[in-house]
Amino acid sequence: MADYILEMENITKDFSGVKALNDVNLKVKRGEIHSICGENGAGKSTLMKVLSGLYPFGQYDGKIIYNNEEMKFKNMNDSEAEGIVIIHQELALSPYLSIKENIFLGNEQATRGIIDWNATDLKAMNLLKTVGLNLDPNTIISEISVGQQQLVEIAKAFSKTVKLLILDEPTASLNEQESQNLLDLLEEFRHQGITSIIISHKLNEVTQIADSITILRDGKTIQTLDNADKKIDENIIVKGMVGRELTNRYPERNPNIGEILYEVKDWTVHHPNDKNKVVIDKVNFNIRKGEIVGIAGLMGAGRTEFAMSMFGKSYGTNISGSMHIHGKEVTSNDVSEAIENGLAYVSEDRKDLGLDLLMSIKNNITLSNLHAASNKGVVDFDQEVQVAEDYRKRMNIKTNDIENKVTSLSGGNQQKVVISKWLYTEPEVLFLDEPTRGIDVGAKYEIYSIIEEMSQEGKAVCIISSELPEILGMCDRIYTMNEGKMTGEILRADADQEVLMSKMTSLRGVNNE
Structure with missing residues (x-):
């Protein structure tokens, strides 16, 4: 007989008469990694908020059985006291505090009411090492990237006594290597007897890591799949999520590419807080009319900083180089001027x-x-x-x-x-930074179709993405970045993940003229 650490029975949750959850059932075996899949709005996060006490007992119908006892959590402190720790999709860090202060916020390392900063530093450094984040624990949160903040959230969760770890889209902000490091870490926790629930739209990760997979659709439990042998096909999950076969992940691409519409030459950007530090180093870059161009790079490569600096100098200082639209040099000193020039930037x-x-x-x-x-x-x-x-x-x-x-x-x-x-x-030129982060496969296809439609209208589109399959599936031409330099420019026909990764880790810049 299976040993279940968690059973959620007939969970129903209403919002203004609309059922977000309708008699949902979930069983999680002790020591397993259990994935919950579903389209956005299927009820995944709502179910976990019920479990964590964010939606307290009395605001939902049904039962939570944890370690063979019925639980009636009034708040998250109640669930954490039982060893249930959740990392929400929306980051909950204070931007004005340091990494170490955020990790131990509400869980201060103190003796007789006085914080022991030496112990705090040591434990913070060990936790950062655990999640593969090589940063000074005194660094202020607002100074690090979204992906790095996600890792701090995970380190914060690991600072508590965990029996059941819930991760809502934990790898959405991470690149492939960092995501794999996290999955390896979950495997290690499994060997230590810690149970994990992971919500993810990255189905390749789900099939790789999960022992069991529960699919929700429209607030209802559709099925739970046994993936102990790791042989569940992604298409089976997709069909359960959307209620139909989804044969193509990307729309058909028939590009009609014209002349260069947008170009920057020798684009150089210095750090906003350190004018001597070069963040973007003499980059040359262009997009043609009707073309979809990708920028691939590891975390810290400078992709977002590059895009924001071009969009009305939203990032950086001492910015130099020239910008050209339809062959004419233009200035873009603030966001209003960038918009007037026909630029748009969808933030990560x-x-x-x-x-x-x-x-x-x-x-x-x-x-x-x-x-x-x-x-x-x-x-x-x-x-x-x-x-x-x-x-x-x-x-x-x-x-x-x-x-x-x-x-x-x-x-x-x-x-x-x-x-x-x-x-x-x-806009004539549209930069999309991580356009499908934290989005399900059905919604991704809709957004891909919108991007394709924009290119067919003759717009110049740039996709910045940590997901190499997305870059390869959507882009006509791909730039790779590392340490603020362009390290490669590759046509779609010549690119694969191995080629891109090689260029993304190269320290040699290229002249893209």
């Missing part, structure tokens, strides 16, 4: 930099081009509604009311709102 961090979480879906869509929805400087609310409704339909944003807060949407639909916001500025 849609929560903090892509959306205003206090505003509605409608207001977010029109935010970057309000003058286009205005009459003599006054917003025309009827026109604003029409614009938002047009994008809701065009982008297939799943909502019944554009006046709803953007936080009511799933991750995939929030990303569609961000892309809509920038498409409304009618």
Whole structure:
């Protein structure tokens, strides 16, 4: 008879009369790695919030049986006291505190009420080493990347006594090597008897790591698959998630590539806090009309910094080099000027930099081009509604009311709102930084189709991605970066993951003229 550490029975959770969870059942064996899969909005994160006490007993129907006892958690402190630790998809770090302060926030290493900073430093360094993060624990959180912040979250979870570790999209911000390191770490924990639940849209990782796979769809349990022999095919999971076969992961590409539309020459960027440190070093880069170009690189390669520096100098200082659009040199000294020049940038961090979480879906869509929805400087609310409704339909944003807060949407639909916001500025050049991070396979295909449509309209599109299959599946030409230099420029027909990884780890820059 199986030894279950966790049984969730008939869990039902309503939001304003809408069932986010409808009689969901989940059984997790002690010491296994159990994956929960489903499209955005399927109920995965909601189920884990019920388990962790974020949605306390009384706000849902059903039972939580943990270690053979019924649990009625009032808050997350209750669940953590039982050894249940959750790492949410949305990062919960204080940007103004150091790494070590964040790791032990609420769990301070203290003696008689006085923090022992020596013990804090030592334990923080050991935890960072455990998750493969080579950083000074005194570094301020706001100074490190989103991917590095994810690893700090994981280190924070490991600082507690863990019996059941829940990870919601833990590798979404990590590159392939860092993701593999984390999966190896979960394997090590399994050998130590720690049970893990992992929510992930990266199905290759799910089939590699999970012993069991539970699929949710529309708030209901569809099935649980036994993957002890690691032979479950990704297509079986996809069919369960979307309710149909999904034969192609990427839309068919028939490019109509024209002349160079956008180009930078000898682009050099210095660190915003250290003017002597070169972050981007004499980079040459171009995109042609109707072309989709990729930028691949490991964490810290400078991909995001490069894109942000071109978009109205949103990153860096002492920026030099020239920018050309349709062969004419232009300046782009701030975001407004970048937009006027026809540039748009979809940030890798849609929560903090892509959306205003206090505003509605409608207001977010029109935010970057309000003058286009205005009459003599006054917003025309009827026109604003029409614009938002047009994008809701065009982008297939799943909502019944554009006046709803953007936080009511799933991750995939929030990303569609961000892309809509920038498409409304009618850009000629669009940079998409990690455009499908934390998004399910069905929503990914929709976003890929939108990107393909933009290229067919003659726009120049650049995709920055940590997922090499995405780069290879979507891009006509691929640049590789390492330590702020372009280390390769490869046509799609000549590229594979091995070639890209070789260029991504090279220290030799290339002249891309």
